[in-house]
Amino acid sequence: MLLDGAVETLDISPHLQQIAVDRYEDVGTWLADHGKQWVIYAQGSFLLGTVVRPTTPTGEYDIDLVCKIPARKEDITQAELKELVGLELHAYRRAKLRNGDTDGPTSCESRRRCWTLGYPDLGFHLDVLPSIPDVTVPPTGLLLTDKQLRHWQCSNPLGYGGWFRNRSIELQTKLREAARAKNVNVADVPTWHVRSTLQRAVQILKWHAMLHFAHDEDNKPPSILITTLAGLAYRGQTDLFTATRSIVAGMPQYVERRNGRYWVENPAHAGENFTDKWNEYPDRRRAFADWHESIATTLGTLARSHGHGLHNVVATLEKAFPGSNAVRASADRYGEHIRQERESGRLYVARSGAITTSATAANPIRKHQFYGATAPSSD
Incomplete structure (x- = not known):
């Protein structure tokens, strides 16, 4: 409960999530109105529903998007594709300013692989990645630009999203329930709903890694690697702590050795290796191993703290996830929940001695009736 409550405070709110969707759909609509048969959609953690607020000074959410252009690699270079998308995004921003619209981006900046549209007042930015179809991986494969690499890079974010969705029966069930409630097709319900x-x-693991590598960004494992290993190791548990501990224990078995090279294959794009950099930079592999040992140790310590008091659990979590009030906020909320349950007579003590809200437990906990040294007057 504490872990779930803590990571929930770092999650993007449904309201802000919808604003972000409105903003990038507005870009797509503008492009369509100007004769561009381009498609813009979410990828990465925003698509998967695993966003975690960063610990950077601005604390802005980083929302990754794909801008797919119907072109062939024989007809356009990476540099031309990058410039073409940038010209249109700059034109979009100028049009917003010219019309006096207040919902446009405040900036449009070039990055290594993408263009970044800034919305600092809203607390997020959109990273727009130029791409073209990869005809060898239909229908969702992509070829991407990268200023530092000569060859086109491959990706398949929609295919990966489908794989991630299918790794969890629980997730599929929740999506079906949401679809029934909205009277829409399951495919029309975004995973992040x-x-x-x-x-x-996955959010817990990404949060821990973000803090663990706060001063060693170059060696931080990519989110896609953590997410893939977690998806492979997940065994369907619905208790968050049990699931996270089981995932961490199972992650190493999915790191392969192929012809002497470390290998974690993209489940949506055969041949793409998410640990390719480990073979070039051994320090990154060792850094991952150190992080993995750290989170495993933390979870083991938490498991052994069962029955030793909430304050010990909170202390362990605050040490593992430093520099954030997420754990403390979760503990405070949990304490308030317990107080309300006790005051309403819905809190019980099981025969094992554990506190529970189950009415099948042996004895109810009586309403709080002590007031310190002096009891209240009966007047």
């Missing part, structure tokens, strides 16, 4: 145990476990 719900939060499953697998999604929360």
Whole structure:
């Protein structure tokens, strides 16, 4: 409960999530109105529902998007594609300013692989990645630009999203329930509309890694690697702590050795290796191993703290996730929940001695009736 409550405070709110969707759909609409048969959609953690607020000074959410252009690699270079998308995004921003619209981006900046549209007042920015179809991986494969690499880079974010969705029966069930409630097709319900145990476990691992590598950004494992290993190791548990501990224990078995090279294959794009950099930079592999040992140790310590008091659990979590009030906020909220349950007579003591809200437990906990040294007057 503490882990779930803590990571929930770092999650993007449904309101802000919808604003972000409105903003990038507005870009797509503007492009369509200007004769561009381009498609813009979410990828990465925003698509998967595993966003975690960063610990950077601005604390802005980083929302990754794909801008797919119907072109062939024989007809356009990476540099031309990058420039073409940039010209249109700059034109979009100028049009917003010219019309006096207040919902446009405040900036449009070039990055290594993408263009970044800034919305600092809203607390997020949009990273727009130029791409073209990869005809060898239909229908969702992509070829991407990269200023530092000569060859086109491959990706398949929609295919990966489908794989991640299918790794959790719980997630599929929640999506079906959401679809029935909205009277729409399951495919029309974005994965980020719900939060499953697998999604929360991935958020916890990403949060821990973000803090662990706060001063060593170059060696921080990519989110896609953590997410893939978590998805492979997940065994369907619905208790968050049990699931996270099981995932961490199972992650190493999915790191292969192929012809002497470390290998974690993209489940949506055969041949793409998420640990390719480990073979070039051994320090990154060792850094991952150190992080993995750290989170495993933390979870083991938490498991052994069962029955030793809430304050010990909170202390362990605050040490593992430093520099954030997420754990403390979760503990305070949990304490308030317990107080309300006790005051309403819905809190019980099980025969094992554990506190529970189950009415099948042996004895109810009586309403709080002590007031310190002096009891209140009966007047």
